[in-house]
Amino acid sequence: MKHNFGAGPCILPQEVFQEAAKAVLDFNNTGLSILEISHRSKEFEEVVAETESLVRELLNVPEDYSVLFLQGGASQQFAMVPMNLLPEGGKAAYLDTGVWASKAAKEAKNFGQIEIVASSKDSNYTYVPKNFEIPSDATYFHFTSNNTIYGTEVFEKPKTTIPTVVDMSSDILSREINVAEYDLIYAGAQKNMGPAGVTLVIVKNDLLGKSGRTIPTIFNYQEHAKAGSMYNTPPVYSIYVSMLNLRWLKAKGGIKVIEQENIIKARTLYDEIERNSFFTGTAAVEDRSRMNVTFVMDTPELEAEFLALAKQRNLIGIKGHRSVGGFRASIYNALSITSINALVDTMREFEESHK
Ligand code: PLP
Known part of the structure; x- marks a missing residue:
């Protein structure tokens, strides 16, 4: 058994991959591949509807929010957010907790004035800044809840x-949130939801249509909401596999x-990092991510040897x-405790053999 601690894209349970593979050859006994059926067919409309309803149910999304399945990845959202929300000459506030957060802010600078409310760049993003003011005259505040590269996570929304x-x-989808x-x-989508190619957006309807900008249709949330995420050809397979994975999550208990x-x-993993004299965690203890666990060796010259083991x-x-x-070690939803135990055992074995 392989234990995949990769940061992505798309670590899903084996049973989801198996079902996804079947649908490539024969989708729901239609004799057709999921890849070839029309995205306007009743069958595919049902896939989108079920995917949306699973997102709504699992995350308890309020009625007055739209759930959209878009393309272009999170990076496209770095631009779509200010394009849709920020009026010409407007101001937005960003918290800088890593490469992705700073890329989001950089992109937003194309659309208005961006105030960085706090940054942990000076410590190579090992912690999440806590004491900062968010200007009340900004149109919105943006932050990144999990810093994939640095292994920090924001569990409470800044006030x-x-x-x-x-x-x-x-x-x-890794922890309960209040949408x-x-x-x-x-x-x-490509960590806990489904394959790369689809991007989930959950947006309060009230927020839209207020920037006064001319927004290209393909980048306009309202147009995508109106079209039920079918403004253009959607990433059919990524949506389908996401649906299978959301079903898996629901069947597991949500x-x-x-x-x-x-x-x-x-x-389990952080305890071993603390206990084992060869390893040290890099993130501030109170900000440690439950998704990406970052750690180094006190003797870096042994790192290659540990990787080989x-x-x-x-x-x-x-x-x-x-x-x-x-x-x-990226430990997304699909990775089981068996895999964590395999890593912990290997860390112990390494320690034993170097005593
Ligand atoms: N934001 C975060 C927190 C990420 O981890 C990533 C990629 O890993 C991105 C944004 C960029 O996502 P994409 O590759 O979908 O544009």
Whole structure:
């Protein structure tokens, strides 16, 4: 058994991959591939409707929010958010907690004045800034809830009275959230929802149509909402596989159940990092992510040796991102506690053999 600790794209349960593979050859006994049926067919309309209804049910999305399935990844949202929300000459506030957060802010600068309310760049983003003011005259406040590269996570929404936009690409569907606290949530699907190619947007309808800008149709949330995510050809397969994965999550007991598993998985791994004299976590303890666990070795010259042992033990994708170094174990919903135990056992084995 391979244990995939890769940061993405798209770590899904085996049974979801198996069902997804079947539909490539024969979708629901139609004798046709899911890839070839018309996206305007009744069958595919049912797929989109079920995917939306599963998102609404699992995340408890209020009625007055639209749920959209778009293309272009989270990176496209970096531009679509200000394009749709920020009036000409308007101001938005951004929290800088990593590469993705700063890319979002950089893109927004094309559309207005961007105020960085706080940044942890000076410490290579090892923590999430806590004490900052969010200007009340900004149109919206943007932050990234899970910093995939640095292994930090924001569990509580920063307090503000202005609309809040959040990039939840790498922790959506991993823990309970109160959607009503946010005005716009976006997430590239490819961590916990489904394959790359579809991007989830959950937006409060009230927020839209107020910027006064001319927005190209393809980038206009209102147009996508009006068209039920079918303004143009949608990423049919990515939506279909997301639906299968959301069914899996629901059958498992939903987000409450997966959150408990994720807490135990993360705790098991962080406990070993703390206990094992060869490894040290890189993120501030109070901000440690439950999705991406980053750690280094106190003796970096042994890192290659540990990676080789990990490979022998079928642990895939634990090499750290180049901007942090060391190791990163991404432990998304689909990764079971068995895989975490395999990594912990390997860390112990390494320690034993170097005593
Ligand atoms: N935001 C976060 C938190 C991410 O982790 C990533 C990619 O890993 C992105 C944005 C960029 O997503 P995409 O590749 O879908 O544009």
